[in-house]
Amino acid sequence: MGLKLSIVNTSDTPIYRQLYDEISYQIIRGELTGGFCLPPIRQLASDLGISVISIKRAWDDLERDGLISTMVGRGCFVADLSIVERDALRKKLALEQLEKSSRIYRELGMSADEIVSLVRENYRE
Amino acid sequence: MGLKLSIVNTSDTPIYRQLYDEISYQIIRGELTGGFCLPPIRQLASDLGISVISIKRAWDDLERDGLISTMVGRGCFVADLSIVERDALRKKLALEQLEKSSRIYRELGMSADEIVSLVRENYRE
Amino acid sequence: MGLKLSIVNTSDTPIYRQLYDEISYQIIRGELTGGFCLPPIRQLASDLGISVISIKRAWDDLERDGLISTMVGRGCFVADLSIVERDALRKKLALEQLEKSSRIYRELGMSADEIVSLVRENYRE
Amino acid sequence: MGLKLSIVNTSDTPIYRQLYDEISYQIIRGELTGGFCLPPIRQLASDLGISVISIKRAWDDLERDGLISTMVGRGCFVADLSIVERDALRKKLALEQLEKSSRIYRELGMSADEIVSLVRENYRE
DNA sequence: GTGGTCTAGACCACT
DNA sequence: GTGGTCTAGACCACA
Numbered sequence: 001m002g003l004k005l006s007i008v009n010t011s012d013t014p015i016y017r018q019l020y021d022e023i024s025y026q027i028i029r030g031e032l033t034g035g036f037c038l039p040p041i042r043q044l045a046s047d048l049g050i051s052v053i054s055i056k057r058a059w060d061d062l063e064r065d066g067l068i069s070t071m072v073g074r075g076c077f078v079a080d081l082s083i084v085e086r087d088a089l090r091k092k093l094a095l096e097q098l099e100k101s102s103r104i105y106r107e108l109g110m111s112a113d114e115i116v117s118l119v120r121e122n123y124r125e
Numbered sequence: 126m127g128l129k130l131s132i133v134n135t136s137d138t139p140i141y142r143q144l145y146d147e148i149s150y151q152i153i154r155g156e157l158t159g160g161f162c163l164p165p166i167r168q169l170a171s172d173l174g175i176s177v178i179s180i181k182r183a184w185d186d187l188e189r190d191g192l193i194s195t196m197v198g199r200g201c202f203v204a205d206l207s208i209v210e211r212d213a214l215r216k217k218l219a220l221e222q223l224e225k226s227s228r229i230y231r232e233l234g235m236s237a238d239e240i241v242s243l244v245r246e247n248y249r250e
Numbered sequence: 251m252g253l254k255l256s257i258v259n260t261s262d263t264p265i266y267r268q269l270y271d272e273i274s275y276q277i278i279r280g281e282l283t284g285g286f287c288l289p290p291i292r293q294l295a296s297d298l299g300i301s302v303i304s305i306k307r308a309w310d311d312l313e314r315d316g317l318i319s320t321m322v323g324r325g326c327f328v329a330d331l332s333i334v335e336r337d338a339l340r341k342k343l344a345l346e347q348l349e350k351s352s353r354i355y356r357e358l359g360m361s362a363d364e365i366v367s368l369v370r371e372n373y374r375e
Numbered sequence: 376m377g378l379k380l381s382i383v384n385t386s387d388t389p390i391y392r393q394l395y396d397e398i399s400y401q402i403i404r405g406e407l408t409g410g411f412c413l414p415p416i417r418q419l420a421s422d423l424g425i426s427v428i429s430i431k432r433a434w435d436d437l438e439r440d441g442l443i444s445t446m447v448g449r450g451c452f453v454a455d456l457s458i459v460e461r462d463a464l465r466k467k468l469a470l471e472q473l474e475k476s477s478r479i480y481r482e483l484g485m486s487a488d489e490i491v492s493l494v495r496e497n498y499r500e
Numbered sequence: 501g502t503g504g505t506c507t508a509g510a511c512c513a514c515t
Numbered sequence: 516g517t518g519g520t521c522t523a524g525a526c527c528a529c530a
Binding site: 387415416417427431434445446447448449450451 | 517528
């Protein structure tokens with residue numbers, strides 16, 4: 001099974017960011033495991049109908065964060081992460097997101113209880 | 126008491142967006158009430174050290190969303206919103222934010238309980 | 251019975267234009283007849299909650315077009331118009347409006363028949 | 376064939392409005408079809424001898440109304456509208472215009488028949 | 501006095 | 516290359 005990626009051109013989040021996010025989420029969820037070989041960027045670019053530059057940028061960022069590693073001439077491979085590392089990453093991303101939202105909830109004058117009930121409501125669907 | 130606004134020039138969110146957010150939050154929290162006359166855009170521009178255009182853009186967006194109304198030659202005034210309208214707006218913004226976060230939480234494979242405990246933890250601080 | 255005027259501050263048509271229009275329409279419909287004495291602009295300004303300047307501007311325009319005449323120290327009076335004059339004015343305004351709309355209808359690629367049926371539909375309500 | 380636009384600087388309708396109108400009419404008439412790539416705003420600005428800002432403002436409005444979509448770094452593209460959508464839009468704009476006119480016709484005390492005959496007269500030319 | 505629009509030119513991020 | 520944002524300064528119409 002190959003890599004699954006879906007890109008939204010009209011989104012306001014840059015393409016390279018969408019790529020970064022999708023790959024990192026798949027790694028965190030364990031769908032992409034250590035040693036998996038990512039497809040050649042040129043092929044991926046034509047498959048997704050996007051620019052090579054966007055992919056390169058995403059791959060660079062992923063490598064910077066230790067999620068993949070590039071072996072010149074051989075390709076890009078998903079890094080080996082322990083469950084502990086993956087979990088730490090997961091919690092870090094969740095907290096980042098939560099803090100961003102919380103700032104807004106506070107601006108709206110919402111209490112923790114209100115938010116919790118919104119969360120529960122939202123998840124039931 | 127005049128209007129309180131703080132702008133961060135180095136932020137990656139555009140100035141006009143920061144202005145929009147601050148004003149709309151103040152309206153939702155009831156700190157800015159119907160009929161309040163916003164300061165002249167040119168005065169505000171020089172006070173904040175920003176361009177008139179950024180303010181104009183924010184005011185345009187606020188007007189399009191029914192939060193203020195501008196009268197040429199007279200000034201810009203906060204719209205009269207009923208408590209019901211304000212609450213609806215508040216809930217709408219909260220839900221928008223929640224859905225954005227939820228998408229990410231789901232990508233990270235988190236359950237509702239996990240999120241709720243994160244929220245509680247986050248709010249205790 | 252006094253003069254009836256309703257002004258919408260938030261409208262995008264200038265106040266002086268709203269005044270001009272309402273007065274001229276009343277004259278055309280024969281509700282304001284020759285010799286009728288308009289209220290003092292200062293009183294009207296405070297009654298309507300608008301600026302004297304806006305009224306002055308409207309009165310000036312009306313006088314320019316021969317619809318009222320100002321007698322210094324005595325007030326402003328509606329001009330004596332014959333039925334023929336009133337009808338000519340009515341047709342002129344209608345045609346002006348029609349030409350403005352027609353330009354848009356043509357841009358939208360509508361035929362005369364389409365427009366006529368829209369008119370009939372619109373008037374039935 | 377490139378995009379055809381004509382701007383009148385001396386008009387009292389803002390440049391960004393003229394742009395919005397011309398583009399939207401061309402989309403409604405089917406002259407601009409889905410996927411068409413609008414010229415770069417900076418090139419268009421220099422071609423038309425106007426400022427980038429005016430174009431940007433028009434493009435923003437068009438995007439807000441779902442008529443085009445812009446992709447940073449790639450350009451602005453005409454949205455894919457079904458014939459049904461285009462027709463609905465066309466009718467909506469026509470009705471808006473008609474209601475504006477009708478208000479005035481009523482103020483002038485005109486019957487539906489009078490208006491219809493005016494329309495027919497006006498279209499014969 | 502107010503807001504509405506526009507220009508010319510700049511810097512930045514994305515592809 | 517593309518669009519996104521911003522500044523500084525100008526001219527106009529409205530109240």
